[in-house]
Structure formats: structure tokens, C-alpha cells
Amino acid sequence: MHGLMQDRPLSLPMLMDGLENRFSRKHVTTTQLNGTVSASYGDVAERIRRLAGVLDRLDVPAGARVGTFGWNSQRHLELYMAVPCTGRVLHTLNHRLFTEDLAYIVDDAADDVLFVDRSLLDVVRPLLDTCPSVRHVIVMDDGSPAQPPSDPRVHDYEFLLAAARPVERFRIDDERTAAALCYTSGTTGRPKGVLYDHRSIVLHAMTLLMADTFAIGENDTVMPIVPMFHVNAWGLPYAALMSGANLVMPGPVTAPERLVRSMETHKVTFAAAVATVWRGMLPHVEGADLSALRRAVSGGGGLPVSLSRAFHDKTGLPLTSSWGMTETSPLVCSARIPSEQAPSLTEDDRITALADPGPPTVLCSLRLVAEDGSLAPHDGRHRGELQVAGPTVAAAYFGSRADASAFTEDGWLRTGDVATIDPRGVVRIVDRIKDLIKSGGEWISSVELENEIMAMPDVLEAAVIAVPDEKWGERPLACVVPVPESGLTAESVRRHLSGRVAKWWIPERVVLLDRLPKTASGKFAKAALRRSMTGAKS
Amino acid sequence: MHGLMQDRPLSLPMLMDGLENRFSRKHVTTTQLNGTVSASYGDVAERIRRLAGVLDRLDVPAGARVGTFGWNSQRHLELYMAVPCTGRVLHTLNHRLFTEDLAYIVDDAADDVLFVDRSLLDVVRPLLDTCPSVRHVIVMDDGSPAQPPSDPRVHDYEFLLAAARPVERFRIDDERTAAALCYTSGTTGRPKGVLYDHRSIVLHAMTLLMADTFAIGENDTVMPIVPMFHVNAWGLPYAALMSGANLVMPGPVTAPERLVRSMETHKVTFAAAVATVWRGMLPHVEGADLSALRRAVSGGGGLPVSLSRAFHDKTGLPLTSSWGMTETSPLVCSARIPSEQAPSLTEDDRITALADPGPPTVLCSLRLVAEDGSLAPHDGRHRGELQVAGPTVAAAYFGSRADASAFTEDGWLRTGDVATIDPRGVVRIVDRIKDLIKSGGEWISSVELENEIMAMPDVLEAAVIAVPDEKWGERPLACVVPVPESGLTAESVRRHLSGRVAKWWIPERVVLLDRLPKTASGKFAKAALRRSMTGAKS
Known part of the structure; x- marks a missing residue:
């Protein structure tokens, strides 16, 4: 027997209601090379609808991949919404990859159009000749003086937007419709594509709002320092739009002292970056007023306790670890201390405990598989390969050359990490299997x-x-x-x-x-x- | 194009992983007439699997309704899981209804078996003769001396559980499978059934964990004073099991002074009840140590500011309002103060603002429909009928005698409440349309x-x-x-x-x-x- 609840898909168009109504006065602030720009979510929503009109005007087919070479910015945020809300697939690209890798990825994804920040034009230039699928290149002005190539395929973002007819209604009937594509930056082997759907992105954003994960809410000001081409900036842009939190986008200005100054100026409450970036920011934190900051998340690799302790010495706040992969949307674990342990911990114990990935989100199941294929107990001592299952976890890789060896026969993802899990669900990563x-x-x-x-x-x-x-x-x-x-x-x-x-x-x-x-x-x-x-x- | 994420249904069996692994040492405590009993979630999980075996043994078909006449208790919690996790439908009944209404509801739902707390046997006795669908009655001993009727259909819960074979694997492949059934206690007209599915219950529980709604987490101790037959106790039991929060169940001991004592003894952090129950508890709050309490939610009707202010005077904590209906799972709105307003409010302003239902959860869309059928603006002044849409909202009523007039042609629920919505999404209920x-x-x-x-x-x-x-x-x-x-x-x-x-x-x-x-x-x-x-x- 079926239930009788409304058949409303979990899809990104859901977020438009918040942007246009209750969060219309919240805002996204972007640092550009030529200054800082800010826009209300109400205005962003209107631009998203116009950008959707641009995609229609360029005849980008449903399901086609829209590549982006962008810093963290308001325009990139507009693409995050307009592309999937119209049934196209947002394909964020890491401009730091070698040209040959980028050519491989654009070709593998068969990107139909590319959006590129002006300061990144040099990355895209060589692709124009080698990637025949690309019909249009739309340049976003981030304040760089770089000159766009003289090519009939090249357009200006704001020019197109001004001329576009806004799309009034977004409609994704099937929540399993593809929404976004990210390639792993594998240290060995070819990059592999992970194709997220609307459902997985919405569910993932919901977990980021939960008290026991990141607790992102309307009174937050979220600064994703992690790039928007790195697994959807860990889902933070969608979580902010869903909750109505303000966003602070560093744009192309990634110098550590400028990042710290941005956190201070905009009273950032929640920031997330990889450990090496936090390490770079550390010397500049001294003397900065980060009193608004309530949580500083480290991810994308191990968090050394020493780094977290040094950050705590300067700010009073430890870094908190998290764990995930491109294949897992990415958040699987976020550091927290189980209530049973909390009362007995010293401050230094707390810092140490929060450097572990922590327990999983409510949607992820974990298991440890020992070398002999048996399940290892969750006792905090036995080790095994960490395997993950859930609606925010990939079932396969995208593309005809995809590799299936990362998935078990019963549908779990092999993470390639060796871990322990304690009886309260706290995960500790021992190592990469191959390391x-x-x-x-x-x-x-x-x-x-x-x-x-x-x-x-x-x-x-x-x-x-x-x-x-x-x-x-x-x-x-x-x-x-x-x-x-x-x-x-x-x-x-x-x-x-x-x-x-x-x-x-x-x-x-x-x-x-x-x-x-x-x-x-x-x-x-x-x-x-x-x-x-x-x-x-x- | 479809995404390539795992096809994992949002279903209640998901919660077993937490109970059996990371939350196995968390617990539920129940006040009975003969004392207090406590059980770990690990033990509760084992009993849920046995109870599933009992349902198999009694040959309860898939999709059949399992009626419960129960106080808030550990056994009722076990039914909340075992019944839907095995594909049957949990049908909670309000024992305070008149016998003729109960007979109508049991008949309309065609309940196959009934579970009843011993102290409520007198309510069920007259139904045994008038409700032919009921094949078995299972009595749960809550410490009452009442004698079960001598009838071959009557069994003892613990006796059946001890003899049962635990079901090892729960599997709900389709998340739209019916999970629970509640009837509205309409002040006029016949009660109407709302049939929730696994998806709606899981999504609803997820929203209760969010920072901007109830923020329920693993370090909470949740006391649902609202009965488990009242719209699934507002989803709180499922939210607690999902997050690993402890549960405190008042059982049949509903005297206000005993409720306050329970909150004090068990260091309850989160409690929820209707305003009239909070009013009854008020005189007993004085002198009680409720320092652990972080949130006291009032729902199921308007919250008078005067009541919240009196509660605040005695505890330092205001009551916070919420709004929902049987048809909406129930939570649609929960009181919070938008960040833009918060800095300018006095403490008394805060108490007043938190007595309004507040903004909607992330899954609910709201609109106001004026008398002439036009949409009223969300400006805090214009009034209209509040209409709701979302995956946690009913699309139709259960049963052949169902009434469709509560649903619009474009699939929204008419709530029957007149409201205003301000530009930040805060809902104020003006009145019931008919009042x-x-x-x-x-x-x-x-x-x-x-x-x-x-x-x-x-x-x-x-x-x-x-x-x-x-x-x-x-x-x-x-x-x-x-x-x-x-x-x-x-x-x-x-x-x-x-x-x-x-x-x-x-x-x-x-x-x-x-x-x-x-x-x-x-x-x-x-x-x-x-x-x-x-x-x-x-």
C-alpha cells in the first residue's frame, strides 16, 4: 500500500521560494580583483531566472553539460542554480589541472558550453581548439584585465544576462534527474566523473543544516574557502541558499592574509577549507578579530592536531575535521564529541578529538571490511577498508570509460581508506590503503x-x-x-x-x-x- | 539524463543502524504506574526485531493496519519501528475519543490487530464486539491492575516477544510505502485518516534535526509530552532515534506535577506539549531545577504570550510556538527570530515573537489565498487562507469515504487557517476560518x-x-x-x-x-x- 503524501520532488527549484520570499534580503558578497560586490538573494534569484533564459537562448539541450572555470563568486552561485534548475548539468572544472587533463575531462563530459572567469581565460584558451563539443564560451568579468580571445564563440556574461528573458517556472519532475558533475582529482589514474542528481544534492544540503553536522542556519555567514570546483564547495553554497545564510565568496583573491581579512570584515561565522589552506592562514589570524566565527571546518584530507591546536591558541576555536570524497557529495563524517565522552575531556582532549572525522551523517551507513573480506567490528581498534552507502553516495562513475572496481557487488562504495570506527560511530582514518x-x-x-x-x-x-x-x-x-x-x-x-x-x-x-x-x-x-x-x- | 547516485530509499529501517551501532548505549526511560523503566537503544533494537517476529507470527499481512492504544512508552516506541519496518501500517488511536468515534475509526482503518496499554483496556473492550476486522488484541503491561478480558484473541506483549524469532533484515524498497496512519480529531465532521509514507516520515524527522527548527541532536534528552497518538508525537520519537537523543516517556503518569518532576529528574533538554498542558504544569515549575532544558515547544493550537511570559518568569526560558496539522506530519512552522530582527528586540519582544508559529521548514512551501482566490502578498499585513505544499504534506485522505475538498486542484493543502506571512517568512495565525x-x-x-x-x-x-x-x-x-x-x-x-x-x-x-x-x-x-x-x- 502506498502512502498518500504529496509527490513533490526533492529538487533544486525548491530553493527558489526561499531566495525570492523569506531570504530575499540576505546576501552574497564577492571579492573581485577590482573590489567587493554584494547582491541580495532577491536580486540573485532574478539573475538566476535570466541566466536560465541565456541557456535557452544558446540552445543548450536538456541534460547537456555546462562547464565552469570559476572562482567562488556570485556568478558561479547563479550557475549553481540556473544550470540544474533548467535540467542541464553543472560541470565544475578545476583550473589548476594540467591542460591535458582538462582537455580529457571536457572531452569526456562533452561540455556544450563553458563559463569562465576572466582571470582564468588562459586556462581555457588551449581547450578551444582541442575540444570540439564546446559551442560557446561565456566570460565572467572578475576584474582581471585579461583580454578575451577574438572568437565568435565567445560572449560576455552580463551582456547576455541583460538581453535575456527570465524563465518564470523551473520544473524538475523526477528528482533523480542529473544536476551536477564533478571529476575526482585522482592522484593516480584518469580523473573519474561523479554525476549527482537533484535528490542527492538536496538531501546532502539538508544534512549540513543539522545540529550535529554543520548546524548551518539563517543567522550564519558562510564562507566557502574550499573552491566551488572542489565537490560543489562541499555543498556549502546549496546549504546557505536552503537555510538563508549569507555567503561570503573570496573570488580570485586567495592570498591567506586576504582570506583572513575577509572573514574579519564580513563577520564570517562558518568557514571551510583544506588543512593546507588553514595552515597558510594561521600566521595572519593573530590579531584579527574572528569573534563572530563559530566553526572552522577542515576537510579534503587529514587535519593535523598540531595545526588545530595552533589555531585554537590564536582564536580560542579549534579547527574541526570532516571526511568525504567526490563520490560522497562529499560529506560523510563531521567531527563532534559524543555526549557520553564530553564531560570527561580537557580542552586539549577536545581539540584532539575534533581532529578526527567523527560520526557519519544520518543518511550514510558505514562498514569496515577487513583484508579477508570479513566485516571488522566497530570497537575503535579493528581496522578495515571504510565502505559507505546512502542516497548521497555514488553508485557508478560517469562516462563510457568508467571504472566499476570502486563499487562492491552489494552496492557499497570502496573508499580506499583504512579506518577504525568506535562504538559511538566516531571514524578515525588510519591511512589510504595505497599509502x-x-x-x-x-x-x-x-x-x-x-x-x-x-x-x-x-x-x-x-x-x-x-x-x-x-x-x-x-x-x-x-x-x-x-x-x-x-x-x-x-x-x-x-x-x-x-x-x-x-x-x-x-x-x-x-x-x-x-x-x-x-x-x-x-x-x-x-x-x-x-x-x-x-x-x-x- | 539520470544521476548515478545510489538508489537507497528514505525509509525507517535506516534508523536501525544508529540504534544498533553508534547509539546502542543511549536510552529510553518510561514512567509506568509501578515505577520507572529504562532500556538502551541496543536492547530496544533487539526488541523491535522480536516484535517484527511477533507480527509475522500473528500473520499480519503487508500493508495491514496495526492499531495502538498506548501512552508514551518504550513499547509504543518499539511499535513505531517494528510495524512500519516490516511493511505494515502503524495506526495510533486517541483513547480519549468517544467509543462511537473509535469504533468508526477502527472500522474505517480496518485494523487487523490492536496493541493496548493495560490501563486503557476499558476503552478497547467495547470495540471487540463491534469491530470485526480485529483478529488479535495484544496487552502491554503499564503497571495497571486492570484485568484483561477472557477472550482467545487477547495476548500478552512480553509473552509473545519472549517466544518470537527476531527478524534479521528489514527491507522497504519503495520509500512511498505506507508507514503510519493518523486520524484528525476534527472539531466538526467525521475523523479523516492521513496516511504517511516512509519518505515523508524520514524527511520530517530530518527537518526536526535542523539548527533552525528544533536542532535535536545526540546530546539532547527529548521528552514528548504530546501523546504518541497525536500526529506521531509531532515526529519527536523518530527524530530522537535518528539523532541518538535520549527519550523520556511519561507513560500513563500525566499529572502536571509528575511531568515537571520527570523533566527535572531526567535532565530533559527538549520538551513539547500543547499550550493547555504547559498551562497546567506552570504552577509546578516554580522551584523545580529545569536548568538542563534548552527548548520548550508549544504546538497543536495558539500559544498565548501571557503563558509564555509566565513560563519565562519562572524558568528563564520562553515557550516557543510551532504550527502544523495532522495533514502536515505535522511540523510546518517553528518559532524563531530572523537574524535581521534579533539585535533590536528586548527580552519581552523575543517572548512575544516566539509565540508566533514562525517561518516554515525547508521542505514546506506556503501561500496565502485571499477570499477572491488571488494570492495575498507576504507583507505581514495581508491576510489569506494559509495553504501548504511539500513532500511532508498530505495529497488526499485515506479511505473510501474520504473528502477531497481540503486539497486544491493544483495540489496544495487548504489549512482552514487565516494567516499573515511577513517578508522574512514568519507566519502569524489570525484565526480558523470558521472561528x-x-x-x-x-x-x-x-x-x-x-x-x-x-x-x-x-x-x-x-x-x-x-x-x-x-x-x-x-x-x-x-x-x-x-x-x-x-x-x-x-x-x-x-x-x-x-x-x-x-x-x-x-x-x-x-x-x-x-x-x-x-x-x-x-x-x-x-x-x-x-x-x-x-x-x-x-
């Missing part, structure tokens, strides 16, 4: 070694990789970036580790470097490190 | 008059009804229950109103009564009042 070091038949966690090394005041960054060893199979090798002129030595690193980790975990080789290679999303590029340290191919 | 008084061609709001009268310290309760008038068409008549021995007179009521409402609003007739008739859900029974005051049929 674990197997030495003398026992596992060594590169993540734990990195955290211990990064806790040294004289260390800026550290990455630990496996190197082949005749006797032990593999041994850890630590690549460490010292604070300039600190006098850090390999021996002082090894001495620091002594007593903090098991003796046989201590790397024989500690290499001091000026910098570490990073992936386009800011993670340590361990595959590249391994290649340069061992000469081996990965 | 508005039309005097000399102008509308008088009975709700506003009642609130003004109930603000008098010497007034316990007040209801204002329309009476026919030769000159004006209708005039208001106020029925007032004075505080005993307060010396309140009709003239002092009229004097109090003078200057507070328009002169022509002041009722010529103020009748002092010992008590007001109430409906089974605690609202003023205005239809009955009108009958007794005017002799007219309603």
Missing part, C-alpha cells in the same frame, strides 16, 4: 607518522611514503619541509619520534626539502614524491 | 481577543465564539474561566479589553464558566460551545 607501509609483515600508518612530525614547531609540512626495502619489504621515508632557518635536522626528527611511535616505525631516512609536491586539490602528491625518491614508476 | 467573526462586514479575530483576555492574571482560560446578531450579522461572545475566588467580573474583562483592541471588537457578552469544553486533543471545542451558548446546531 600504508607494510614493513616486516606489519602495517605502519604514514598518516600517524606525518601527524607526529608535523607537531614539531620547526616543521612546516611532512609526507611519509613507502620505499622498497630488501629486508623488510617496505620502509617509511619521511619528506620534511623545515621552517626556514630553524636548524631542523633529520636526526632531530628521528629523536622527536622516539617514544612517540613504536621503535620499528621510525624512518631510517628523513629527507629535508624546500617544498612538497601537491595535487590540484592541495593534497600531498605522494605518487609524485615516490617517483622522485625511488625512481620507481607509480 | 472568524464577521461583524458589520468586518472581521474580528477570536484568537486575538482570547490572547488579550488570557493575559489577565485572574483568567485561567478563555474562548471567544461568534453568536448571531440581528444588526451586525455576528458579534463575539467571550467564555471565560476565572481563577477560583479571584473575583473576576464580566465588566473587568471588558474594561481590560478597552484600549487593547478596537472598540467595536469588545464583546457585549462575557460569560463566566467553571470550565471550557475541550476536544480529545486538548483544543477548545468551539463547536460545542457555540451549541450550548446559542442553541444552534453546528
